[in-house]
Amino acid sequence: MATIRDVAKHAGVSVATVSRVINETGYVHEDTRKKVETAIRELHYTPNEVARSLYKRKSRLIGLLLPDITNPFFPELARGVEDEMQENDFRIIFGNSDENANKEKEYIQTFVQNNVVGVIASTNHPDTDTYRKLGIPVVFLDRTADNRPSVYADGREGGRIAAHEMAARGSRQITVIQGPASIRTALDRYQGAVDMLSSQGIAFNVIQTTSFSFTEAGIWAKELFERYPDTDGVIASNDIVATAVLHEALRLGKKVPEDVQIIGFDDIPLSSLLTPALTTIRQPAYDMGRASAALLIQLLENENIDHRIIQMPVTFTERETTRKVEQYG
Amino acid sequence: MATIRDVAKHAGVSVATVSRVINETGYVHEDTRKKVETAIRELHYTPNEVARSLYKRKSRLIGLLLPDITNPFFPELARGVEDEMQENDFRIIFGNSDENANKEKEYIQTFVQNNVVGVIASTNHPDTDTYRKLGIPVVFLDRTADNRPSVYADGREGGRIAAHEMAARGSRQITVIQGPASIRTALDRYQGAVDMLSSQGIAFNVIQTTSFSFTEAGIWAKELFERYPDTDGVIASNDIVATAVLHEALRLGKKVPEDVQIIGFDDIPLSSLLTPALTTIRQPAYDMGRASAALLIQLLENENIDHRIIQMPVTFTERETTRKVEQYG
């Protein structure tokens, strides 16, 4: 790799001058600029970001920490972040935390060691020193914490909507699937659903799950219909579980939505391709990712901006696993 | 952030000594080591990877370039790469190329600018200077090129298997979905299927698609049944398209697999949760990711290893969108 020295020598100028033309800083004569530019071209020179980063104590790198890219909700988030960052010439160091506090801490640490200028994190522990003492801007994505910068959707409201719509469509033997207790968003959804159901005086059962994994989703679906065979409505903690429930219901010969209605959460891309297509509470994942990146970039330019907490809308996305409301509402 | 100087001062030694204890290189007296270690702990010191990287001209970073993390096949790959890398203390800079040569080149360039020690890339243009002149090890993932290090599955064989199994199960009005012409793996699958069908003297139709996107998949599925309504067997270019085809077939009132059989490709996590569950040609994505990372790490340690091309098995994964072979075979 050619260095700035090589370019300087090749162009017959000093490194300072080369630096000036690269960064468009300070005066440089048109002719020398030309010389330098040809030298750069001829040597295929590109600046070493590491050296830059060392001197300026900041890079063009940001850290992105997500629970598990294998859960289809997160790639959407990631893609949004990446697209926005890419357009602003930032690159991403990426890690999966598996919702594990230790892995999370490790990653954040290496992010810092690599001089990232900011981090976007989807974490259940935003209130730890890991983030508090980070010294660089952090945006919490899909999660939130007191007054810290964050982009998230209102899971509680989503849960409420799901419960309300399901009740409006006539289900009275509802089973709510409670996601992993350690995951904040899962808890919110659950709480929202429970609140709504309670306030409407509708009884319900609960199935507790401990992960969002594809392989285990089927197990819980089975458990659900074994323990509560009369279930005529399922509020799932996300679309993966909802898909498993749908699969199991169909396998048991139940008609969906006639015998049992199902509402998921997230609206992952495959949901609309299921048969019947999944009714769900949509989170605008891609936009959330983009928004979080945009927010981080703002924070990078100006630490003190007003609008640091962005709540995205959660929308009832009616498809085919729920009945038409006219029939019942 | 504390620097090595701070630690040295705090411990009353020179920076050289601190460096020695950090890197466990050279002699250092037990007592001084202790002093240094406490200093490190008290100051919460962690080495600046950027400075290290600058001096050593190599980092603990690798670049990962994937077409689109939003396609459920790639997160599996990415996860495999990440887990293996993480266990070996490497971090990942990540980018989506969208199969776009320009974006790809840009990303690779910034990878290099950030001193990555190696790259893992899923690209359709492995034979360009971008990779040839990179100067650091590259492993091609899910793609391959002459004799360059790579980890991939035999798409052609997969296509053959799909065609063979479908024919063995009685379909005679087969439509093959040809994926984007620019994507090598899609082409291989298609070729394999066509070869097999031709050699068996079975006529078939072709639907050409131009992307793997969820939103467009539905369009092609519609087109398929409009143009070839008598289709009784579909060999799809991947599971996303297969899912869309299944969805459309069901919507049209066709029975699957009785009226039309469907075989996908990849075996993404959701495939087994569809109803009927999708029969597909499985690629061991996660393992491929891990293998590519392991290979890259080997290459990093020793440029000249023998086994640089790893072909992973492709397996016919029989589920419910194909008929039982006994009935027809």
Added chain:
DNA sequence: TTGTAAGCGTTATCAG
């Protein structure tokens, strides 16, 4: 308008 040189935080060489 341009060049010199210090400094970013490390590692490694070479004396001591």
Added chain:
DNA sequence: CTGATAACGCTTACAA
């Protein structure tokens, strides 16, 4: 066993 110090490739005062 330990300490100075040059070097990694860049940016930025400061001088010229």
